[in-house]
Amino acid sequence: MVATRLVAPFVVAGEGGQFSGFSIDLWRAISDELGMQTRFERYDTLPALLEAVKTSKNAAGIAAISITAEREKTLDFSHPMFRSGLSIMVHATDGRIDVSRIIFSKTMLAILGILALVILIPAHIFWVIARGRDEGLPIRESYIPGIFDAMFWCAESMGGAPQGYPRLVFPRVVALLWLYAGIVLISYFTAFATTSLTLNTLRGDINGPDDLAGRRVAVVKGSTASAYLDSVKTQKTEYFDFSACVTSLIAGEADAVVYDAPVIQHFTLKEGRVRVAGTQFRPENYGIAFPVGSPLRRSVNQALLKLFENGTYETLYRKWLGEKAGG
Known part of the structure; x- marks a missing residue:
């Protein structure tokens, strides 16, 4: 009797209590090589499956079982049967824009900081050459109020509607150069901001494991993903199976699901309300579990x-995962 649990595309429930999937077909091929007859016993959770194998209730366990140092203490494993890793699943972009997130995003803050610096430099130039000397520029002589006057005039100039204009020749030449430079800078920063914020909105704010800190993350209890999240400062909630994690994500109770990459990739191909965020990380191998x-x-x-x-x-x-196996 071989222990298993449902985890598509490795173990899938069929009609009449029959199982199919990559792991099931692989075990049947192994059984054919060894001339064995096999029956499967289904468990609802991974901890229950591992416990059944550890206590020799079942001769082996196969599904999508990651080989870890901790599990190796109480179980034996076969050679690796599948190369896996972890992945992140988030809710698909639904077209709604979080204005507050855009305003306070790193991209927007960086753009505003660069614009402030761009205005501050010419403001000092105008303060030096025109303070209290040019009646056309309302720039006071003292530094603090004068710099603010100059910055305000530079900002207005970039918008094309400055209050006043220099009357002296040299400040007038510098102002003309600044007006042309302002047009170029405004065009550049508008294009940059639009592109950056559009990409940021389309991608969302979770694009890899570094973005999980402080977020609500759904995870399967007893999984390697759950163990991984213990080292990350997330608001982790454990569920008994992957489908419960998905339900939590779609309902808005979680910001992301972290689980085995092939399982997430298989699911997102069928479910349009969710998507994969970033690339696979933390490589691991699946194996067949045995009593020690x-x-x-x-x-x-x-x-x-x-x-x-x-x-x-x-x-x-190729049958179950639609791509060439590595190695």
């Missing part, structure tokens, strides 16, 4: 290697 000291492990490893060599593994991989 199981005599079956060696035979399964030999059969698994044979499936790699004769192309059976590649065929199953």
Whole structure:
């Protein structure tokens, strides 16, 4: 009796209590190599599956089980049967714009900071050459109020409607150069701000593991994703299975779901309300779990290697995951 649990596309429930999926087909191919008959016993959660194998209630366990140092303390594992990793899933962009998030975004603050610097430099130039000397420019002689006068005039000039204009020749030449420069700068920063904010809105504000700090994250209890989030300062909520995490995300109760990359990628291909955020991270391997000291492990490893060599593994991989297996 082999323990398993539902986790598409590795284990999928069919009619009449039958199972299919990459892991199921792989185990059946291993069983054929070894001349064994196999029955599967389904468990609702990963901890329950691992406990059943650890206590020898089941001779083996297969689904999407990550090989970790902690699990290796109480279980034996086969050779790696699948290269995986973690991924982040977020709600798909729905067209709504969070104005406050845009205003206080790093991009907008950077743009405003650069604009302030651009205005501050010519303001000092005008204060030096025109303070109290040019009746056309209302710039006071003392530094603080004079600089503010000059900055205000420079900002108005960039908008094309300055109050007053220099009467002296040199300030007039400098002002003319600044007016042309202002037109160019305004055009550049408008294009830059529009592009940056549009991309930021389309991508959202969670684009990788570094963006998870302080966010509400749904995760499967007992998973490697849950263990990973213990090292990240998130508002983590554990659920018994992946579908409950998805429900939480779609309902707006979570900002993101962190789970096994192939499971998330498979799900997002079918569900338009969610999407993958960023790329896969924290690589890990799946394996077949056995009770410690199981005599079956060696035979399964030999059969698994044979499936790699004769192309059976590649065929199953393409069938369920639609791409070429690595390595």
